[in-house]
Amino acid sequence: MTGGAAVALALVATGVVAAAADDDPEIDGNVTVTITDPSPTPTRTPVPPVPSEVPTSVTGAAALIGGVRQSVVRRPNADGTGIVVTVGGLTIELKARTASGGEVALDSDGAVLVQTDGSYLVSGSGFAAFSPASVAHYTDPTLLGTLTTDGSGAFSGSFPVPPAIAVGDHHVQLLGYTSAGSPAVITMGVRVKAAPVTTTPAISGPGGTVSYPGASAGSQTPVTVTQEPTGEDLGTGALDLGVFAVSALRATAVPTFNLQGGTVSLSMIVRNTSPEAFDGTIAFRLDSLLGGAVAQVEGIGVPHIQPGESRRIAATFQPVGNWTFYRGYATFTPPEVVDNTALSAVSRQADVLVPPPAALPVLALLILATLGILVWMLVTGRLQAMFAARRRSDDEDDEPPAPAERRGELVGSGAASR
The missing domain is CATH 2.60.40.1930 (Macroglobulin (MG2) domain)
Incomplete structure (x- = not known):
């Protein structure tokens, strides 16, 4: 074009076209700009599911x-x-x-x-x-x-x-x-x-019954109860009751240096060996063999145990104080009937030893102090001198009396007799 330049600007964006012209003499030629949507709407429809065409195992x-x-x-x-x-x-x-x-x-x-x-x-x-x-x-x-x-x-x-x-x-x-x-x-x-289930049951302790976690109203030992499926074997001491089985009660303890600290955990595995799912309940109790009841939890729901499933249920008592010997109890209550089999509650118990937390640092200090004194006496020679003096004393006690001493004893006894 003479006498000026025309510029055509075409903007294409989501189907909209715009055009503009400018007579600016400094610009010559035609320019076309296309702007596309960076994420256009898909033109394809979703692929329909194929539920039976591609069978695969759980690891396939x-x-x-x-x-x-x-x-x-x-x-x-x-x-x-x-x-x-x-x-x-x-x-x-x-x-x-x-x-x-x-x-x-x-x-x-x-x-x-x-x-x-x-x-x-x-x-x-x-x-x-x-x-x-x-x-x-x-x-x-x-x-x-x-x-x-x-x-x-x-x-x-x-x-x-x-x-x-x-x-x-x-x-x-x-x-x-x-x-x-x-x-x-x-x-x-x-x-x-199944997802792990954390329950917050009522807790009863020496000071009465309170709701979880029992931080007030007199209950001295909060309890946390958890349950989750497990692939563990029931182990030795298991009871097989036909349509379900329970492991032995496992009791573990962790001492602390805090006089009021310490943890005791009780756990038991319940396995459903029947062809149908069922619900149950479980109760835990912890006693000190030196001081009576510590705490207990009752009516813990154990829901929807599937056929073949093993469920571990655990109760953690913390803190348990400065006692040494504990006895834990767990009672699992199944439904009254499962797979046409009449059932009743099953109880297990276990003992656990916890070293007194307050005695640990004291005992360690006494041992260290004794070893330190023995090393000091050995280095300074006092230990050898002590043993040497003890040997001399023992030797003097074992020597017979001198002859003169024996004659004096005889003369004195004779004079006394005359």
Whole structure:
């Protein structure tokens, strides 16, 4: 153009085009600028779940890409808190978190272990950019959530465990699109365990009954009761009652230098060996064999013990004071009938020895002082002189009297007799 320059400015953003012209003589030519949305709405719809096409064990993983079964590599992540699955150009990491956000280590089988009140942390890469990625939970089909990959095809999200999920082995399924646009379904085994239960029962002590933690109203020993599933054996001394079994009561103690300190813990494992879940209750009591009752807790709920599950229930008494010998009791009360078997309460007891806390520093000081005196006497020669003087005294006591002394004794006795 002569006599000036025209500049056309086209702005394309989410379907809107704008144009402008300027007669500034310093600018010559046409300029077109295109602005695109950095995270456009995905054009693909979420991949539907495939609940039965890719079966996998709790320690396995499998994948379908474009409807074709693929070879999968599954391995623990670097810190043992989850698994990493790779298939084709896709990488998926699955972790479990507690309700407080802590990561959970893989169990002894290498399975992802999540608590019923916990959540899954799922992340992936290699997927189509700005495409939907969904996470579902099986065996009961439940969509946990859907999110969108970023411009590089990566994503990360946290998804809570479905409410009222049954304890046992399940699957978590990731659904998305590959960078080539093929639908991908990756299924990973997981193991769900019951969340630890912390109860705050009533506590009775020498001064009366108070509510947890018993810091006032006369109860001298607060008690904390916890329970959680365990894979431990019941060990020696276990009782098998047909539909459930209990371990021996375990009592442990930790002394302190504080006169009023010290901790005693009582714990017992209950195992459900029946084909049905049941609820129970447990009570703990701690006595000092030198001073009577310390504290007790009653009516602790032990809910929903699943078939084959072992539950450890523990009561921690702290502080226990300056007593030395303790006897702990635990009484587990099952339902009246389980699997057509009539049941009754079972009690276990255990003794524990706690060195008196106040005596520990005194005894240590006496031993150190005695050793110090002995070393000082040895270095200064006083110890050898003491033993030498003792030997001389013993030798003089053993010598017979002199002859003159014996004659004098005879003369004196004769004169006295005359």
